Amino acid sequence: MAIRIGIYGYGNLGRGVEAAIRQNDDMELVAVFTRRDPSTVKINTEGVKVYHCDKALELTDDIDVMILCGGSATDLPVQTPELAKYFNVVDSFDTHAKIPEHFANVDKNAKASEKTAIISVGWDPGMFSLNRLYAQAILPQGADYTFWGKGVSQGHSDAIRRIDGVANAKQYTVPVEAAVEAVRSGSQPELTTRQKHTRECFVVAKEGADLQRIENEIKTMPNYFADYDTTVYFISQEEFDRDHSEIPHGGMVIRSGITGFNGEHKHVIEYKLTLESNPEFTGSVLVAFSRAVYRMASSKNFGCKTVFDISPIDLAIKSREEIISQML
Amino acid sequence: MAIRIGIYGYGNLGRGVEAAIRQNDDMELVAVFTRRDPSTVKINTEGVKVYHCDKALELTDDIDVMILCGGSATDLPVQTPELAKYFNVVDSFDTHAKIPEHFANVDKNAKASEKTAIISVGWDPGMFSLNRLYAQAILPQGADYTFWGKGVSQGHSDAIRRIDGVANAKQYTVPVEAAVEAVRSGSQPELTTRQKHTRECFVVAKEGADLQRIENEIKTMPNYFADYDTTVYFISQEEFDRDHSEIPHGGMVIRSGITGFNGEHKHVIEYKLTLESNPEFTGSVLVAFSRAVYRMASSKNFGCKTVFDISPIDLAIKSREEIISQML
Numbered sequence: 001m002a003i004r005i006g007i008y009g010y011g012n013l014g015r016g017v018e019a020a021i022r023q024n025d026d027m028e029l030v031a032v033f034t035r036r037d038p039s040t041v042k043i044n045t046e047g048v049k050v051y052h053c054d055k056a057l058e059l060t061d062d063i064d065v066m067i068l069c070g071g072s073a074t075d076l077p078v079q080t081p082e083l084a085k086y087f088n089v090v091d092s093f094d095t096h097a098k099i100p101e102h103f104a105n106v107d108k109n110a111k112a113s114e115k116t117a118i119i120s121v122g123w124d125p126g127m128f129s130l131n132r133l134y135a136q137a138i139l140p141q142g143a144d145y146t147f148w149g150k151g152v153s154q155g156h157s158d159a160i161r162r163i164d165g166v167a168n169a170k171q172y173t174v175p176v177e178a179a180v181e182a183v184r185s186g187s188q189p190e191l192t193t194r195q196k197h198t199r200e201c202f203v204v205a206k207e208g209a210d211l212q213r214i215e216n217e218i219k220t221m222p223n224y225f226a227d228y229d230t231t232v233y234f235i236s237q238e239e240f241d242r243d244h245s246e247i248p249h250g251g252m253v254i255r256s257g258i259t260g261f262n263g264e265h266k267h268v269i270e271y272k273l274t275l276e277s278n279p280e281f282t283g284s285v286l287v288a289f290s291r292a293v294y295r296m297a298s299s300k301n302f303g304c305k306t307v308f309d310i311s312p313i314d315l316a317i318k319s320r321e322e323i324i325s326q327m328l
Numbered sequence: 329m330a331i332r333i334g335i336y337g338y339g340n341l342g343r344g345v346e347a348a349i350r351q352n353d354d355m356e357l358v359a360v361f362t363r364r365d366p367s368t369v370k371i372n373t374e375g376v377k378v379y380h381c382d383k384a385l386e387l388t389d390d391i392d393v394m395i396l397c398g399g400s401a402t403d404l405p406v407q408t409p410e411l412a413k414y415f416n417v418v419d420s421f422d423t424h425a426k427i428p429e430h431f432a433n434v435d436k437n438a439k440a441s442e443k444t445a446i447i448s449v450g451w452d453p454g455m456f457s458l459n460r461l462y463a464q465a466i467l468p469q470g471a472d473y474t475f476w477g478k479g480v481s482q483g484h485s486d487a488i489r490r491i492d493g494v495a496n497a498k499q500y501t502v503p504v505e506a507a508v509e510a511v512r513s514g515s516q517p518e519l520t521t522r523q524k525h526t527r528e529c530f531v532v533a534k535e536g537a538d539l540q541r542i543e544n545e546i547k548t549m550p551n552y553f554a555d556y557d558t559t560v561y562f563i564s565q566e567e568f569d570r571d572h573s574e575i576p577h578g579g580m581v582i583r584s585g586i587t588g589f590n591g592e593h594k595h596v597i598e599y600k601l602t603l604e605s606n607p608e609f610t611g612s613v614l615v616a617f618s619r620a621v622y623r624m625a626s627s628k629n630f631g632c633k634t635v636f637d638i639s640p641i642d643l644a645i646k647s648r649e650e651i652i653s654q655m656l
Contacts, residue, residue, distance in 0.1 A: 268602040
């Protein structure tokens, strides 16, 4: 019998999860929940119904794992603990500083309801976190480096759009190749924020807007741009639609460490992602970890988990025998 | 109290394990076992005794985890099942075709004795296996690629040394950069053996040996070299000692996959290792997984495990709270 999945929130990430479910023969999408009027939401899977969020509790018997696809700012801090009272849940909560608090809230409710939850699944947090842990465990003496990009930062794009006179904007975070190469050499360089990434902004200005002022406001914006070398390109809406409609991303987690009785040998472990669609890849990670959540719930391993708690074998669709003979 | 480690077999890998133990504050080397006369074996850790293998069973109460550092051809198939009767054990068994049989032998004895074992730990098998599993689970529609090198293949070096007239030899496996780039592009190329790797051989010939014959014997050797573009360099013993005394290795596991309702987005996941010392890195992996074995044994999770069965958190020296707040 297939693992029955519900999607809670149907934006880019929800669609990414929906597409990923199709690629996994042991999974089945059974319902999509939205805050909008369900009659206005058209999904890509035939025969699956769209419900208003308020109806979720009527489907507790039909859903094995609920994948939450809302935002980390205001949706998930409320939704994940609440839904963990009724469902096994998976989310991609990515506000790093608030993860311990979110974990505690979800854990309390999941334990009380005998459900299994996993938070902060995706690639960062998620696969990047896992790779940091593995690499640190193997090379205790060393340094960690994370580079993001080249890819779209939604938060930075939003920040630009809030500037007066901006009609549309997309911001790409770009790792500095010289910094990446220095890290890959094993030299363990100390790198400032400015040395690691540059920021490229593609902006559609409103008619008559003061471009010089917009560019200046972007480049001097604290936290977002002031600490980076930022380039601003003004383009037309047509160019924007043609060249900047995708949501690529990626990056690298690199650990550079030493071994030997005198630290005489250098080693570099690199995990690199090159993603044409950030939401579809993140959705694919969420779906893989849903399998583990389902299995843990089935063996009564309840409460809140993180990617660190999941035995890798629980992510795989293949049998244990196949995995040992084919993959080890 | 520190985790008390025994090293069984003291060659390059044994020394790598010994060096790695020093980098882990929660571990302590308590004994080294050798087939040689123990009085002739000098180790690098002060105050630790070297014993003959035959004495191992006298130290069952003093060792929490025994790390086996013998070879896969003849040592480990016998030693790991046998020692699993008395110790929690870790090995780096790497004869891929015989892993299921080895697993079964170790599992049977470990379960009977209520010990925990883990086999085939290292980087391939080991970290490469883990990365294959994670990447396949995330991107079910795609292709896997493994490249090895640039690094020393012990087996190929040995094969050259067996040729008449060869005094010494070292063989480097080198990935073909064009093939790696084609894979990284997401194009999912089909690659022949010859297209993926080249082989470079540095050979010291005995005085008066027929170099042309040696080169020909190397290049046409079935299984080892016949399917590759192989280059042979004859060098002096002095050059050999100066330039080829290290044992570097590494490689890449790459998965290239697609997502989307029409497979319209490409993604590439790459795990890359660049290692100046293969035995020291492998030893470091063995030590990290010893921590997990110790913890699993402490919670009565007995029997034979693989890297796929280990929750990543069990590899980490830090507390759960630190890991969630610092690494996720």
